[in-house]
Amino acid sequence: MAVLHTTLGPLAEQDCGLVLPHEHLVVDFRTPDEQPADALDVEEVVATMAPALADAGAAGVTVLVECTPPGLGRRADVLAAVSRAAGVPVVFATGVYREPWVPGWVYDASDTDLEEFMTRELTGGVDGTGVPAGFIKVSAGDDGLRPVEERVLRAAARAAVRTGALVGSHTADGRVVLQQIAVAAAEGLPPGRFLSIHTQLTADAGLRQAVVDAGAWIEYDHVGQGDDAAALRLVLDSLEAGHEDRLLVSHDAGWYDPALPGGGPRRPFTTLTGTFLPALREAGVPQQTVDVLTRRNPFRAFAR
Incomplete structure (x- = not known):
């Protein structure tokens, strides 16, 4: 049976309603060598972000996919604490972000090491939390895949084949996305297990x-x-x-930024439920299609 792996346990499709497939609770855009070990005050992050997550839950969100990968300040213990305080399940990401946010150890790791790292986080849990990662997050610049990014993508594809996980890529240019799909497919990943994140930034409808x-x-x-x-x-x-059966919709909202005073400005996780979905219905989109976009598709994409 396919399940979503979350901070509050594995969830079957019947356990899930509306799923937000791309949000953040904590992101640190300083490069890994600039991120201090004590960057986060856990109590402050929980006090700041748990109410926003709880608001989403009250608005009908049943699962939030937290898309911060290693390299951008991911702290699984903090994410789990926010989730527990809010009572809303959260999905973790494993993987590696693009340069210059690639952690130093990745350059020295073998291809097998990278694959095993992601596989361990997908199956055994992340950073001692006991919570498996729910999917793999990678990235690339619009100028194409750099060598380390291609190595990460190939390792991600192999780990995804082993575990059934989704590979999602933060890549704005559709030409690079198509290259990524081809590279991942060469490692055995079915294209149906690849997600083009931020596709709205691909201006060319043909791409x-x-x-x-x-x-x-x-x-x-x-x-x-x-x-x-x-x-x-x-x-x-x-x-x-x-595109009904291939489309996901979310905010890319949040988040607590430890580099800014008080975590910086934040955007809520409730615009989709509060105004956007009503606008879709007013535009003539039937509720059945809304449910496909917000319930069935996210579960199909992220469950394994």
């Missing part, structure tokens, strides 16, 4: 279509970022193009 035609997932994760009318139009256009 977005090519990613869908390849069999991968696409994600528009900019709800609540300033122009929801444009975001709504993009979702409607994608539905018209036949």
Whole structure:
């Protein structure tokens, strides 16, 4: 039986309602060598972020996928503490982000070491929490895959094949995404287990279509970022193009930034439920399709 691996235990499809597939609770954009070991005050992060997560739960969110990978200040113990305080299940990411946020140890690791690292986090738990990672997060710049990023992607694909996990990539240019899909497929990963994150940044509709035609997932994760009318139009256009069974929608919201006083400014996790989904329905999208986008598709993508 397929399940989502979360901080509050494995969840079957019948246990899940609306899932937010791309959010953050904590992100540190300083490079790994600049991130102090004591960057986070756990009590402060919980006091700051648990109410925002609880608000999402009260609005109908049943699972939040936390997309911060190693290299961007991921702290599984802190994420688990926020989740427990809010009573909302959270999915962890394993993987490695792009340069210059690649941790130093990755450069010295063998390809097998990288694969085993991700596999361990997907099966045995992350950083002593006992909570397995729910998916693999990678990235690449728009100028193409750099050598270390390609090594990480190949290792991610192999770990995903072993575990059934999804590989999601923060990559804005659809041409690079198509290259990533091809590289991952060469390692045995079915394109249906690859997610193009931030697909709204791929301005060329033909490239977005090519990613869908390849069999991968696409994600528009900019709800609540300033122009929801444009975001709504993009979702409607994608539905018209036949992307219903390949599309995810989220905010890319949050988050606590330990480099900023008080964690910096934050955006809520409730715009989707509060205004965006009602706008979709008002535009004529049936509730059944809304449920596919927000319930069935995220579970199918992230469950294993």
